[in-house]
Amino acid sequence: MAHVDIESGFQYYACMKPRLLGILAALTLACSTTDDPEDASLSADEVAPVAETYAQIVAASYTDSRTAAEALELALDALVADPSEATLEAARQAWLDAREPYGQTEVYRFYDGPIDNPDDGPEGQLNAWPMDEAYVDYVDGAPDSGIINDATTYPTIDAALLASLNEAGGETNISTGYHAIEFLLWGQDMNPDGPGARAASDYATDGSSTVDNPERRGAYVLAAAELLISDLSGLEAAWASGYVDEFNSADPQEVVRRILLGMGSLSGAELAGERMNVALETMDQEDEHSCFSDNTHRDIINNARGIENVYLGRYGEVDGPGIYDLVAARDPSLADRLRDELAASVAAAEAIPAPFDRAIVDHREAVQATIDALRLQADTIVEVATLFEINLALE
Numbered sequence: 001m002a003h004v005d006i007e008s009g010f011q012y013y014a015c016m017k018p019r020l021l022g023i024l025a026a027l028t029l030a031c032s033t034t035d036d037p038e039d040a041s042l043s044a045d046e047v048a049p050v051a052e053t054y055a056q057i058v059a060a061s062y063t064d065s066r067t068a069a070e071a072l073e074l075a076l077d078a079l080v081a082d083p084s085e086a087t088l089e090a091a092r093q094a095w096l097d098a099r100e101p102y103g104q105t106e107v108y109r110f111y112d113g114p115i116d117n118p119d120d121g122p123e124g125q126l127n128a129w130p131m132d133e134a135y136v137d138y139v140d141g142a143p144d145s146g147i148i149n150d151a152t153t154y155p156t157i158d159a160a161l162l163a164s165l166n167e168a169g170g171e172t173n174i175s176t177g178y179h180a181i182e183f184l185l186w187g188q189d190m191n192p193d194g195p196g197a198r199a200a201s202d203y204a205t206d207g208s209s210t211v212d213n214p215e216r217r218g219a220y221v222l223a224a225a226e227l228l229i230s231d232l233s234g235l236e237a238a239w240a241s242g243y244v245d246e247f248n249s250a251d252p253q254e255v256v257r258r259i260l261l262g263m264g265s266l267s268g269a270e271l272a273g274e275r276m277n278v279a280l281e282t283m284d285q286e287d288e289h290s291c292f293s294d295n296t297h298r299d300i301i302n303n304a305r306g307i308e309n310v311y312l313g314r315y316g317e318v319d320g321p322g323i324y325d326l327v328a329a330r331d332p333s334l335a336d337r338l339r340d341e342l343a344a345s346v347a348a349a350e351a352i353p354a355p356f357d358r359a360i361v362d363h364r365e366a367v368q369a370t371i372d373a374l375r376l377q378a379d380t381i382v383e384v385a386t387l388f389e390i391n392l393a394l395e
Contacts, residue, residue, distance in 0.1 A: 040389040046326065047252035053313045053320030054259055055247060058108050059239040060318050061306075064101035066232040072098045072181070073225040080218035083203040092185050096295055099178065102127070102232075103302025107310050110265035111258040113247075114238035122231040125166055129289055131174035133183055136220070138211060140188060147175060148216045157219040159227040176227055179290070184221045186292040189285060193358065195294040257390045259323060260381055263307050267345075268378030269395035271303050272371045280367050285357035296356035300370065301349045307377075308342040327384055334387065338380045345373035 075094035079087040109116050109123060116123040134145040147154050147165065154161060165175040174180055187198030201209045203218050238244070247255065275296075279287040288296040309315045313322025328335035348370040353363050360367055378394060385392035 040330075040387065042252040042256055042326070042388055044252050046329070047255055048248070049321045050259075050313070050323065050326055051248050051255045053318065053322060054310060055239060055244050056318045056320070057309055057313070057315040058105070059236065059244070060316055061101050061105045061309075062232060062236040062239060064316070065098070065105060066229060066236050068094075068098035068101055069225065069229045069232055073222070073229060076181075076221055076225050079200070080203055080222060083200040083214075085200050088185070088198075088200040088203075092293070095178070095182060095185055096293065096298070099290070099295060099298060100302060102178070103299050104306035104309060104315070106270075106303050107262045107266050107306040109262060110270075111261045113258070114235050114243050122234065125163060126177045126228065126231050127179070128167065128171070128174045128177055129179045130172055130286060130291070131179050131183065132170070132172040133188055135173045136175060136180055136183060137217065140190065143211065148213050148220050151213070151216065157216055157223055159223045159230070162220070162223050162227055176224055178228070179292070181221060181224050181228070182290060182292045182295075184217065184224070189292050189294065189357075192285070194355070196292045253388065253390060256323070256326065256388055257385070257392065259310060260385050260390065260392055261394075263310055263323075264378050264381040264385075264392055264394045266303060267307055267374045267381060271300065272374035272378070273395075275303075276300065276367060276371050276374075279356070279360050280364060280371070283360050285360075288356050288360075291357065294355035294357065297349075297352055297354040297359070300352065300356070301346065304342075304346045304349045304374070308346055311338065311342055323384070327387065331387055334380075334384065338377065338384060341373065341377040341380055345370065345377055348373045 072091070072094040075087070075091040079091045105115070106127075112118060112121075115121050115126075133139045134142055135147065137146040137148045139145055143149075147157070147162075154165075162175045162180075165173070166177075167173055168175075183196075185198065186196030187202075189196040191197065199210070201214075202211055203209070203214050203221075205214050205218070247258075250258075275289050279285075285291050289299045290296045311323050313320045313324065324335050324339055327338065348366070352359050352366045352370060356367075382392050382394060
């Protein structure tokens with residue numbers, strides 16, 4: 001039997017161990033250096049189902065927005081045909097209902113898609129604000145102001161006229177969209193503790209109206225509704241065919257960049273900044289989004305939910321892979337962190353006491369907490385983009 005020198009064997013292993021560990025470390029570093037670009041790079045196979053889910057969410061939410069706008073038009077028809085407190089309240093509720101799905105679509109902005117394409121995007125015609133009320137109708141101290149009360153210059157009111165006048169001569173010269181209709185339903189918000197209080201008789205053509213031009217006011221609000229439906233139908237069509245094909249066939253990195261740009265831009269500069277922080281600083285109800293109806297708190301909640309929808313890949317009956325799944329495949333902790341931050345911002349928005357124009361005075365800490373939550377998630381969205389080697393330039 002051969003003699004085995006165990007002690008020598010251990011000495012040999014002890015000498016070789018540091019050298020082996022060094023080789024293993026070098027190999028590990030080499031592999032990680034080689035694999036990093038591959039890990040960061042997004043393949044068409046993994047992005048395709050995320051893009052498909054995103055497109056389905058966009059299409060479904062625009063369909064819901066168009067359907068709700070059609071219900072609003074029916075309620076406006078009833079108001080104009082038979083002005084009463086009942087038909088006015090029904091039209092107001094239909095407007096509030098129409099804002100729910102649309103608020104969740106605003107995350108599809110900011111990358112020059114169908115909604116805000118520089119050439120023909122209808123965003124400014126759908127949702128522009130703040131508006132100079134006197135551009136459309138009478139206001140306190142100016143009973144003859146506005147397009148409605150200028151039959152000489154504008155003898156016929158129709159959708160084409162309103163579209164041509166929107167933002168003509170200034171950004172606050174808003175003649176179309178949700179907020180023009182909102183103003184025509186509620187009137188100026190002169191009440192610090194509640195919404196505007198336009199009378200149903202503003203639409204009465206039987207001589208009972210206390211203001212001029214009820215017929216033209218009715219024609220105006222119906223033309224605005226017609227244009228609203230037309231614009232939403234166009235967006236719905238773009239995401240059913242046409243633009244959606246270009247979107248799905250784009251480079252995988254570009255698809256994800258667009259989605260993240262919409263999420264990050266709405267989170268930070270738009271919602272936390274323009275829509276919330278400005279009003280918090282000025283404490284002026286004229287700086288809130290839906291100032292006539294006091295519906296701004298719902299605008300904020302639905303914007304925040306829209307961002308969460310896109311990240312998680314869910315909306316209504318749509319439920320598929322989202323950006324979360326792409327992130328989780330590479331950095332599960334980052335994926336969960338952003339998921340939790342999005343949920344926190346929705347919860348913070350829901351905790352703001354309504355109406356918003358009182359919250360910016362009496363509950364400032366709740367408004368600030370939501371702003372902070374939105375800014376935090378915007379930073380994390382940039383971090384997610386960096387994970388995929390995407391340069392996300394947010395304002």
